[in-house]
Amino acid sequence: MTAGASIPRRLRRAALLAVLLFPACTQKLPIDEGRLVIALPGTPVSLDPRVATDAYGEQILQMTHASLVRRDAAGNPVPDLAERWETPDPRTYVFRLRPGLRFHDGRPLTSADVRYTFEWILDPSNRSPHRALYRHVTSVGTPDDRTVFFRLAEPFAPFLSTAVRGIVPAGSRSAAYAPPPGAGPYRVDGVSPDGEAVLSAFDGYHGGIPAIRSVTVKFLPDSNVRFLELSAGSVNFALNGIDPDLLPAAEKTGRLAVEEGAGGNVTYLGFNLRDRALSDPRVRRAVAAAIDRQAIVRAIWKGRADLAESILPPGSWAADPGIPPFRFDPALARRLLDESGYPDPDGDGPLPRLRLTYKTSQNELRRRVAAAIQEQLRQVGIAVEVQSLEWGTFFSDVRKGNFQLYSLTWVGISDPDIFHHAFHSASVPPDGANRGGYSDPEVDRMTTAARREPSPSLRREMYRRVQGILARDLPVFPLWAGRNVLVRDRRLAGFAITPDESYSPVTSMRILPAAPAAGPGAAR
């Protein structure tokens, strides 16, 4: 009898399985290797700051490409590559660069690079989607290596907020997945369009050397997979993008922590003012009064959203804290509908006062919100048909004005000039985002004057008046600003959540040493 035959067959199989699986079981998690792994809900279209327009691209660029200025938590411009700036007249902006700036490849960053970046965007042959943002710029000058000035055709106060644009070296070619070097805290080591972007710390960063040396950004479109990756430890950082229902489960893992901070993206209900019923402000107010926003936030958002009274981010410097909050008042809603010619046709019977269609995307959260609003409006006699459409179809309908009610979220609003873009009578698509066809001479006048006004305090005053008029006319009903929710490994520290979901604070993060018995997963 051979030695092999003396070992029971089952035992041999178990031993073979153990040998095969051993390397997997003892595999280190990224956090043990000092690696930050971020989950993004989509693939960026480009990582070249001159052409990138999508949110995912912008979020990676916040870590890789420095701008003349960046924004603080209230949306105010603060120094980045420029140590200071001045506006000698309302049509001229002069920026003074910090000394000793360098790109990731070691080349010095000078005013010529800044000029090149903006002139490249302005050159029609390069077809940059950002060209329209800088349409007021008539010339860019560089009197010396550290000074760059912009001349504008007319005063344009939001210009500073458009100066948040990554600077690239002069002569850089544009390629979607081979981004030109930047001067941000991390350099791009590699990007695979369907998988991930690998970044490494840049020791020459002007804001200090990042403590975490290696960052991987994974593009994970499926929300369940993002959660499962976090649970498995192969991802250790996700800012938003995790379903609120899964957050308690994330906390239960022991290894993950859930944090939240105020959000800046306001979700609103849009009305089509060309519609016969909705052109009456009383009907719009009735719809607003019938919606119990707090109940929806509690039930669907699990409390992780703040009610909004304007489309400006709640912490914005131009937000008007004096706007009276919209109250849930079904009795008022019924009265307003009676007054506007939509009486209840059959008392307690099934016939509605009014029928409306509500369009939304196929996002699960938005569908649930639509169902809740449908039910709340039914209580006051408004029958709502919800149409959940594929994103391209939905957005196309909204742009064309092919809707009665719709819901969308304003993302990344940094300047109150959004009021001109969204409510000026000349901003109807394709020239802007006044999708409901709102028109008010006072709003037109104030939003036009405010964008030419260099004084922030006077601008703030004008925008407060605009917000007052909008609260009265209700061309859109602001619903809430979802809080920014961060799910991270407990060993990650130092990330401050900002309302604009900025990834810039990654620079100040660090990895804490592993506790001897830190809960499930620590022994992996």
Added chain:
Amino acid sequence: MRRYLLRRALHAIPVVFGVVTVVFLLVHLLPGDPVEILLGESAVPAQKEELRRELRLDRPVLVQYADFLSGLPRGDLGTSIRSREPVLREIRRRFPATLLLGATSIGVAILVAVPLGIVAATRKGRPADYLSGLASMVSLSIPNFCLAPLLILLFSVHLPLLPVGGSGTARHLVLPAATLGTGMAALLTRMVRASLLEELGKEYVTAAAARGLSRGEAIVRHALRNALVPVVTVLGLSFGAVLAGSVITETIFSWPGVGRLLVQAIDARDYPLVQGCVLVIALCTVAVNLATDILCARLDPRIRYE
């Protein structure tokens, strides 16, 4: 044989042409403007018109269709609107990943289905047969988008043995291949069982036993070979389902294949890329079906190349 191949290839042309035409029209009928998705809302109308002209989207749909068809013989599938790279280059970069995933899942399905089918057929009406039937029914009933998270939960979260997603190593391939292969394995198991049972009842199996062949030899050398003809046919037809399933599976597992590319292309209304992906999938399906017919003829000499 050569004439048969030529004739089959000629038959495939109208099929591929039909698929491409329908997809071209459907994609162009979809609401949503690729220029607007690309440039965002802030772009001025003149800029949008400029890009529309450059991408030739300002021309009538029929002219765009004629352009697309005229490029096909040269292998020119157009330029991706999103990445501005040639469509063929984008597809070529991702096609090997889809092929690897598809081939692995089919391989896994065959490895599982043939032994299970034999066991079920030879133990008809016994617990092994019922168990195999139950497993097949459950596997066929679970859609890929449910099975994938369940497998991840078990093998990546609770038993941290395999990566959740991504690509690069053999371990990354296991879960997506299992997801895609499970449904097919179930179908094949039932096919092998049914087909083998039919063969086992035939006289030549009894004759083989009378000649002194063991039951195992009779099954493997004679009955199984004949039973495989319908199985191979189903396998060929299932290849289309594998490619269709790869759209969901690749998206869930971040697998860098044509399926995920197709989803991204549809989201971006990247017309040339959608058309290119569908064309490649259609060509693959036609090619596999042709290969299936040839294989069936090899397995069963009664099938002629007619």
